[in-house]
Amino acid sequence: MNSHVSQEPKIALSGISKSFPGVRALHQVSLELYPGQVTALIGENGAGKSTLVKTMTGIYQPDEGEIRVGGNTVTLPSPHDAFQAGITAIHQETVLFDELSVAENIFIGHAPKSRFGMIDWRRMQERATTLLEDIGAAHISPETRLKDLGIANKHLVAVARALSINAEIVIMDEPTAALSHKEIDDLFELVELLKSQGKAILFISHKFDEIYRIADRYTVFRDGEMVGKGLLSEISQDEIVKMMVGRSVDQVFPKTEVTAGEEVLKVSGYSHPTEFADIGFSLRKGEILGFYGLVGAGRSEIMQALFGITKPSKGAVRVDGEVAVIRSPAEAIEKGIVYVPEDRGKQGAVIGLPIFQNVTLPSLKATSKNGFLRLAEEYRLAREYSERLDLRAASLDQDVGNLSGGNQQKVVIAKWLATKPKVIILDEPTKGIDIGSKAAVHEFMSELAGQGLAVIMVSSELPEIMGMSDRIIVMREGRIVSEVENNEDLKAEVLVRAAAGIGEEA
Amino acid sequence: MKKILRTREFWLAVVVAVMVFATNIRAPGFATPARLADIFDDSSILIILALGQMVVILSRSIDLSMASNLALSGMIVALVNQAFPAVPVPALMLLAALCGLALGGFNGFFVWRLGIPAIVVTLGTLTIYRGVIFLIAGGQWVNADAFSPGFVAFTRIDFLGLPLLSWYAIVIVAAFYLIMTRTFLGRSFYAIGVNPTAAVYAGINVGKTTFWAFCISGMLSGFAGYLWVSRYVIGSVEVAKGYELTIVAACVIGGISISGGVGTVAGAVLGALFLGVINGALPVINISPFWQMAISGAAIILAVVLNGRSGKQSARLILKEAEHTR
Numbered sequence: 133m134n135s136h137v138s139q140e141p142k143i144a145l146s147g148i149s150k151s152f153p154g155v156r157a158l159h160q161v162s163l164e165l166y167p168g169q170v171t172a173l174i175g176e177n178g179a180g181k182s183t184l185v186k187t188m189t190g191i192y193q194p195d196e197g198e199i200r201v202g203g204n205t206v207t208l209p210s211p212h213d214a215f216q217a218g219i220t221a222i223h224q225e226t227v228l229f230d231e232l233s234v235a236e237n238i239f240i241g242h243a244p245k246s247r248f249g250m251i252d253w254r255r256m257q258e259r260a261t262t263l264l265e266d267i268g269a270a271h272i273s274p275e276t277r278l279k280d281l282g283i284a285n286k287h288l289v290a291v292a293r294a295l296s297i298n299a300e301i302v303i304m305d306e307p308t309a310a311l312s313h314k315e316i317d318d319l320f321e322l323v324e325l326l327k328s329q330g331k332a333i334l335f336i337s338h339k340f341d342e343i344y345r346i347a348d349r350y351t352v353f354r355d356g357e358m359v360g361k362g363l364l365s366e367i368s369q370d371e372i373v374k375m376m377v378g379r380s381v382d383q384v385f386p387k388t389e390v391t392a393g394e395e396v397l398k399v400s401g402y403s404h405p406t407e408f409a410d411i412g413f414s415l416r417k418g419e420i421l422g423f424y425g426l427v428g429a430g431r432s433e434i435m436q437a438l439f440g441i442t443k444p445s446k447g448a449v450r451v452d453g454e455v456a457v458i459r460s461p462a463e464a465i466e467k468g469i470v471y472v473p474e475d476r477g478k479q480g481a482v483i484g485l486p487i488f489q490n491v492t493l494p495s496l497k498a499t500s501k502n503g504f505l506r507l508a509e510e511y512r513l514a515r516e517y518s519e520r521l522d523l524r525a526a527s528l529d530q531d532v533g534n535l536s537g538g539n540q541q542k543v544v545i546a547k548w549l550a551t552k553p554k555v556i557i558l559d560e561p562t563k564g565i566d567i568g569s570k571a572a573v574h575e576f577m578s579e580l581a582g583q584g585l586a587v588i589m590v591s592s593e594l595p596e597i598m599g600m601s602d603r604i605i606v607m608r609e610g611r612i613v614s615e616v617e618n619n620e621d622l623k624a625e626v627l628v629r630a631a632a633g634i635g636e637e638a
Numbered sequence: 639m640k641k642i643l644r645t646r647e648f649w650l651a652v653v654v655a656v657m658v659f660a661t662n663i664r665a666p667g668f669a670t671p672a673r674l675a676d677i678f679d680d681s682s683i684l685i686i687l688a689l690g691q692m693v694v695i696l697s698r699s700i701d702l703s704m705a706s707n708l709a710l711s712g713m714i715v716a717l718v719n720q721a722f723p724a725v726p727v728p729a730l731m732l733l734a735a736l737c738g739l740a741l742g743g744f745n746g747f748f749v750w751r752l753g754i755p756a757i758v759v760t761l762g763t764l765t766i767y768r769g770v771i772f773l774i775a776g777g778q779w780v781n782a783d784a785f786s787p788g789f790v791a792f793t794r795i796d797f798l799g800l801p802l803l804s805w806y807a808i809v810i811v812a813a814f815y816l817i818m819t820r821t822f823l824g825r826s827f828y829a830i831g832v833n834p835t836a837a838v839y840a841g842i843n844v845g846k847t848t849f850w851a852f853c854i855s856g857m858l859s860g861f862a863g864y865l866w867v868s869r870y871v872i873g874s875v876e877v878a879k880g881y882e883l884t885i886v887a888a889c890v891i892g893g894i895s896i897s898g899g900v901g902t903v904a905g906a907v908l909g910a911l912f913l914g915v916i917n918g919a920l921p922v923i924n925i926s927p928f929w930q931m932a933i934s935g936a937a938i939i940l941a942v943v944l945n946g947r948s949g950k951q952s953a954r955l956i957l958k959e960a961e962h963t964r
Contacts, residue, residue: 220963460841484833505825
């Protein structure tokens with residue numbers, strides 16, 4: 133069936149650029165998808181893959197560049213237009229409607245109508261059944277409510293939906309992230325089916341074994357630019373990895389040399405029933421320990437357990453040599469472990485409360501006396517830390533919601549420093565903030581380590597990990613796969629290979 | 639000063655004052671200290687209840703069982719007073735508060751430990767608590783002549799020119815001001831209401847704090863149960879029926895956001911006074927009860943619209959922020 137593959141791309145993007153305030157997400161990138169072929173889009177986190185997908189599905193408008201579908205130039209001002217142009221995306225977290233039936237999900241927006249303009253339920257059920265049979269998913273009943281299906285089956289529904297609108301271009305954005313081996317096999321069979329029908333498929337994954345198994349072509353992005361493309365049969369994994377990381381180091385990290393002091397934190401045999409297993413590491417005063425891995429490798433989950441948000445099933449944590457039992461965030465704070473979460477808006481800053489109350493929130497027990505708060509003490513603490521962090525705000529009574537992202541991050545960091553911690557865990561500390569604030573956070577991190585604080589930094593950004601850490605732990609699928617000292621000899625490729633599991637049998 | 643002008647509590651106070659003086663033009667003598675003291679006394683129970691509802695709403699919950707709790711706790715002390723007139727009234731007041739605390743704790747337990755939405759739990763207990771009154775009173779009323787003189791007097795005794803009932807409200811308002819602005823618990827109510835996830839990360843136990851909110855609203859309902867029965871000298875299944883919605887209305891008019899985290903003691907008090915003034919003023923200027931209800935209703939919607947608009951402004955700022963951080 134693949135013999136009639138033409139060399140005319142089904143969709144071709146050229147010269148696409150997209151910027152956000154302070155960030156250049158895409159710069160002059162191009163991408164072609166051919167009928168009956170799978171093209172893998174490869175790149176690190178932040179390379180611009182998601183932005184490109186959003187451009188192709190009408191969510192973002194490119195600042196410049198051209199999109200051609202079947203030879204005609206098109207604009208995609210809205211997701212509906214992308215849909216009309218035959219482009220559909222199957223996401224990691226499938227965006228469908230949990231409370232509706234499978235058939236309704238397949239046909240939402242283009243349900244078959246009866247003569248009176250009402251939905252023709254019978255025809256809808258029949259067509260849904262046929263579509264599901266076509267993709268080998270006859271086991272899914274069209275009447276099932278979507279929320280009762282697992283992720284693999286939800287993907288199948290999404291594919292059925294794509295077929296129902298005769299989508300010619302199918303984007304699969306990390307579709308295997310939450311699937312078991314068997315489910316991945318089934319999904320790939322389906323991809324083969326779509327290929328045989330002449331669909332053009334874009335496949336985004338971090339897993340090289342999957343890419344080599346399913347894809348025909350590759351396109352590599354790095355820092356918002358297209359750095360290579362071609363046939364997968366003509367390139368080795370090593371060469372692709374080199375393309376992914378081969379950056380010019382134009383970012384300077386203000387890491388100062390610190391002689392690490394005595395051990396403050398020791399974790400051993402730390403396991404969770406579903407998220408991570410056999411985690412062991414130690415952390416010393418003045419050290420910055422980087423945790424690198426793909427999104428979903430279990431790094432944040434470990435940190436949340438250390439902070440008492442989730443319960444580990446076994447393992448021991450020692451703080452200053454003493455066994456620490458941590459069952460709640462309050463106990464973690466008491467033991468001197470604090471956690472600055474990734475989602476600043478949702479988990480960090482309390483938008484709606486003034487700055488000073490944000491800063492003192494975790495220290496309230498310490499600053500109050502007999503259950504009563506001491507406002508003067510609170511203001512003193514807030515002033516002290518906002519000065520140390522160079523916080524830009526009109527007044528400490530200002531709502532944090534009115535501050536810029538960088539200043540909000542400073543409030544969040546101030547709030548944790550005010551508890552006088554021994555260990556500070558920063559989860560993706562610079563994700564989504566502008567370059568200037570990024571540098572300030574890095575500088576501050578370095579300063580903290582210089583003052584003897586032990587820092588754990590979870591980051592998916594290689595330059596940050598390599599620029600800031602003294603030691604780096606690489607995780608994959610809930611386990612530590614590598615622990616290395618960070619020095620000039622360390623190659624970025626080593627980390628990427630470890631995180632992606634290249635060179636081992638998965 | 640500028641800051642005060644910008645608060646919604648200030649403007650609500652202005653509205654209440656304007657209503658009082660406007661009524662005074664139509665019905666001279668309305669704005670005398672004695673009449674105003676009466677209106678305050680009439681509003682005292684609602685003020686106390688609104689404060690209890692406030693902490694629950696701040697914590698992103700709602701307590702629909704307050705009026706039933708009030709009626710049940712009131713019935714219990716009425717029956718005790720009827721059977722054992724010798725029990726001192728302060729002991730009965732304490733008993734009422736403890737009954738209410740237990741009933742509120744029951745609500746809180748279901749919300750905290752079983753994770754059932756507050757509106758469902760308290761909708762259930764709204765009916766259950768009222769049903770229990772039937773069981774314990776056998777469907778009977780406790781009539782005026784059944785109460786001991788002390789039971790009735792403890793809301794009426796004059797102290798420094800005001801009835802004790804008013805003083806209970808004043809003391810509770812003062813205590814609440816202190817709790818909400820100067821204690822760990824008070825700050826926690828705001829934190830879990832504004833951003834429960836961040837509160838968890840700051841070491842605040844969200845479930846337990848919500849539990850305490852229900853305990854407080856329950857305790858105040860119970861105490862108000864004594865006040866109600868003493869003031870209106872009747873204990874029956876019908877006591878304060880439907881009053882839960884008046885309490886919620888007072889909170890909403892007072893600027894307490896139904897989505898949690900926003901609201902002040904002054905707001906709750908003014909919201910209750912607003913309804914008290916309407917109920918006191920409209921009969922005086924010969925406006926029919928239908929209009930009283932319509933005006934209260936309009937005030938609720940207006941309050942929500944105004945609060946919604948002031949809330950939207952900050953939301954837009956957050957969005958702008960979100961675009962930056964993309």
